[in-house]
Amino acid sequence: MPALVDLGASIIIQDGEYNYLLVANLPEVWSKEYSVTPTDMQLFGEDVAARLAALKADMLEPGRKGQLEVVVGAEQFFEFRVQAVEFAFGGLHLVTTIVDRSEERHRERLLRALLREVSHRSKNLLAIIQSIALQTARYSGSLDLFLHKFRGRLYSLSQSQDLITDSSWRGAYFFDLVQQQTEKYLPENRHLVKVSGDNLLLSPNASLHLGLALHELIVNAVSHGSLLRSGLPVEVSCMRKRVDDHDMVEMVWHEPLQPGHGPGENTQQLKAHFGSTVLERVVPASVNGKAEYLISRQRISYHLTFPLEPANE
Template sequence: MHPLTWQQAGQSDGKLREFFMPALVDLGASIIIQDPRREYLLVTNLPDAWAVEQFASPSDVSLFGEDVAAKLSLLKQGMTEPGHKGHIEVTVGSDQVYEFRVQAVEFERGGVHLVTTIIDRSEERHRERLLRALLREVSHRSKNLLAIIQSIALQTARYSGSLELFLNKFRGRLYSLSQSQDLITDSSWRGAYFFELVQQQTEKYLPDNKHLIRVGGDNVLLTPNASLHLGLALHELIVNAVSHGSILRSRQAISVSCTRLHLEGHDSLEVAWDEVLDPAHASDPGEDALKAHFGSTVLERVVPASVNGKATYAISSGRISYRLVFPLESAAE
């Protein structure tokens, strides 16, 4: 008896074995028993792929076909001593996977028999394939995200005059990426909807004045790449609006929209940001300084290049306007 097996005193092994077979069948296992001459003694609960209504003299070939029988024959070679074990996996069709587990067992009478258990591994292997695909996707997206972070770090350092300024800007941009990534993750990596992206990137800076951001147009599902970069652009625009104080002084709502267009024979998206400057600030000769930092690099170069689009960023006549046009296939799935 196995050291981890317990049974009530007085109960014979033979009597208890009557319960083993129903239990194994209930678990979905198929069982085959062969005598020392490899003659079949028992076949029960075969998978549908090989199930037959009647057979006079079953064999590996008649039940499973020549290919599987050849693999089983090779596996069973040399299984003459009790305790010998082996297993193979067989694929049926495109997605059914079965494991054949064979072991040599010595009966009290009759010598060494072979007990073959067939277990359906299809669902398990399917999950493993999905997990491998998921891990590859995680690796791919992680590398892309790290490349974006590296670019942000380099560009932020280039336009920062001090370590304190660098850290302040870099943290803000990392937060922007993390917010966009949260939306992407919540959608199972399908991307982020435009309205939610705008809300998430702006509400932190206007917690008590959410009404000052008005979003309209088409609520397009953006790809993960477009979501990350457009989120970064929105971050720069809202930080600029709050930093130079225009939005809070003028109390004029910023208009943000996304519009489907058909340009040059291609379906495209136009993302627009329209902001009214405070009159006092609009006449300030230092207005062009608003663009002389990394923010303008993000808006005019980094973001459009990342989505294969074009952008214009203008500050004139008391207004700030930003237009980003890019192919729909770079934005929506």
């Protein structure tokens, strides 16, 4: 019994007639003054006493055990364990231990909430992947081209997801997002992407889709643009603006083109190769925003505006 008390358990011993012989370390919620000969009713109230009576009614021989859980208010959980024990003197006795399970139950509730959140976010991520797969397949002329584009876009999502996970699902900062999405394609030329403006913490949904847009833009710049040939840096900015009493995010990608190094004159055809569907439709629709994507012989620009969602704190 001293060992159980040291572990925080409460001990109650009753004889075969349910008379109290010992009460030790009763939880504070029930530790009010009680008489010399207390009863379950006096200590725990009518509801708990009735449940204990039903449990103890089956304790007619040594070795029988039973347990029940009692909830006090909304935050406290106690486990009652009752066991019939044959004492050397006095015959059958009932030994009841009471253990505070509040912390365990709170952890369990938190874990269930986290699992529901993970399930919800996983479904959202799968929906994004499905959308990307459909759009990539629609505008890919061959299986090899589809696989090439789809793998790149999945890699982009995984990189953004790493930032979100590292922040405990709060989201990702804009500057980190730009660096992460561009450094793979410019390992020795990071100076070719200049970032300015507000380093906003974007929501998980905005982080994933903005990362996808940045991936499309940097891949286009390296593969089809004049970024490496001309050495003219790309300017990426992010600004927080107040529009009609709403906080908005304005992201601008400005890629200057050196004469003779531009994409040529057939800009509509090039747009199909430059992932315009992702940039003009998928990304803005997913963040409830608007996008403008321009390609000319002088520059390539992308302007995305969307509401600033509060990141998860």
